[in-house]
């Protein structure tokens with residue numbers, strides 16, 4: 001017999017967990033279904049363990065920066081405290097009991113299992129059927145997507161899960177994909193002594209971001225001993241115990257102890273029973289409207305929607321869905337100022353549109369750039385000061401539509417720029433603010449001055 005509830009949440013990763021907890025706190029009866037671990041990818045295999053690895057690797061890098069600045073240093077990397085921290089502090093040895101108890105403590109009903117839709121408002125979990133009076137939230141996340149490289153399916157390659165679960169770094173590592181996962185983990189392992197090569201299909205690293213950032217990272221990673229191949233197509237993969245090889249289209253063969261495939265992720269829609277409610281099970285991502293509705297009584301949040309693929313997006317969308325389910329009015333989702341941070345060193349923060357995207361949208365674009373090493377704080381900081389600020393102006397409206405802040409704490413410097421993009425602060429107002437001296441974010445003032453020079457030059461050309 002079917003069990004009645006107000007809401008069923010399928011997938012209890014960051015998005016689903018947030019929605020389920022908020023709805024239970026609001027007094028609704030909520031069934032939360034999770035096939036693996038409550039919390040999903042972010043705390044167990046993604047954001048949190050990877051950022052613990054990055055914190056440790058950055059300490060090593062800072063230690064190596066001491067000579068010439070503050071005496072002598074000898075850095076002997078040891079990964080075991082990182083592996084222990086991931087087990088003890090981050091993942092509880094990949095045990096989610098605390099999260100399950102937290103949900104139950106808020107009044108939620110947790111089911112471990114694989115859920116599928118069985119018609120409007122009906123969800124089946126391993127033989128049990130639930131009927132949801134108010135609706136169903138789909139929050140099934142995403143999974144790594146490997147490219148169709150001949151031979152790759154016979155190679156025991158790593159995805160992010162294996163990479164953050166290691167107890168010791170490999171002696172050598174090939175990283176297929178120069179996006180966020182590939183670059184963050186490549187730099188970590190290199191700093192712990194692994195010989196690393198990155199293979200990226202596009203003509204630059206971080207191809208979704210401003211080209212200046214890919215060029216900057218390429219230069220820095222090279223100085224850290226990382227081999228970078230861009231515009232490189234893997235045409236084959238080979239495996240012998242202890243040695244994995246990728247063959248590139250020019251014939252070059254790269255071999256290492258391990259291979260990390262970090263070529264993007266695909267929303268989890270298969271086997272969800274979408275056809276039972278009239279949605280396309282073959283869609284690339286779940287299509288949702290501004291209130292996160294995918295169909296009558298169906299909401300979608302997080303990676304499954306294919307928007308951004310970030311924890312902060314999953315939680316933002318979950319808030320909107322919760323409000324809508326509770327019948328509270330609120331604005332539609334607004335991604336104009338979506339912030340992204342790649343936690344390499346230097347960090348690459350960006351918000352809104354890149355210059356190329358703004359041009360593709362037909363905007364009249366003007367850009368302003370400043371180099372962090374030329375700013376007062378960058379100059380003081382000296383070693384490890386690489387970075388830049390780039391502003392993208394909609395020149396017709398005199399507002400920023402995008403910005404990049406790469407450098408030490410680039411993700412933190414981004415905040416003010418995100419506010420400017422979100423609130424469409426007139427550039428004239430940004431120009432007349434006071435920027436604390438000598439902060440890294442003061443380089444924004446230099447980039448604004450560069451924008452003004454561009455405007456004056458344009459005006460001169462037209463007079």
Ligand SMILES: Cc1cc2nc3c(=O)[nH]c(=O)nc-3n(C[C@H](O)[C@H](O)[C@H](O)COP(=O)(O)OP(=O)(O)OC[C@H]3O[C@@H](n4cnc5c(N)ncnc54)[C@H](O)[C@@H]3O)c2cc1C
Pocket residue numbers: 010011012013014015016033034035036037038039040041042045046047048050051113114115116139140141142160181268271272301302303304309310311312313314343
């Ligand atoms: C290495 C790495 C580092 C990252 N670092 C960051 C970062 O620093 N900052 C950031 O913002 N983002 C980061 N991300 C992205 C972030 O992890 C995801 O955007 C986030 O986890 C998405 O949350 P979600 O709830 O949509 O999906 P998920 O976390 O994938 O959770 C979905 C859950 O649904 C479950 N599920 C799926 N199908 C079913 C089913 N049919 N029945 C029951 N359960 C089901 C899954 O088991 C899973 O637990 C990183 C990603 C990776 C891979």
Ligand SMILES: NC(=O)c1ccc[n+]([C@@H]2O[C@H](COP(=O)([O-])OP(=O)(O)OC[C@H]3O[C@@H](n4cnc5c(N)ncnc54)[C@H](O)[C@@H]3O)[C@@H](O)[C@H]2O)c1
Pocket residue numbers: 147176177178179180181182184199200201202205206207208232233234262263264265308309310340341342343
């Ligand atoms: N700091 C963060 O917020 C953070 C960190 C890690 C991951 N993430 C999220 O996780 C998602 C997945 O990350 P990701 O790095 O796997 O994906 P991605 O889409 O960011 O990068 C994948 C890279 O692989 C390249 N690629 C694709 N096919 C290839 C091929 N056949 N050969 C060589 N290169 C190829 C792409 O051009 C791209 O540069 C991202 O969308 C991101 O939102 C976020």
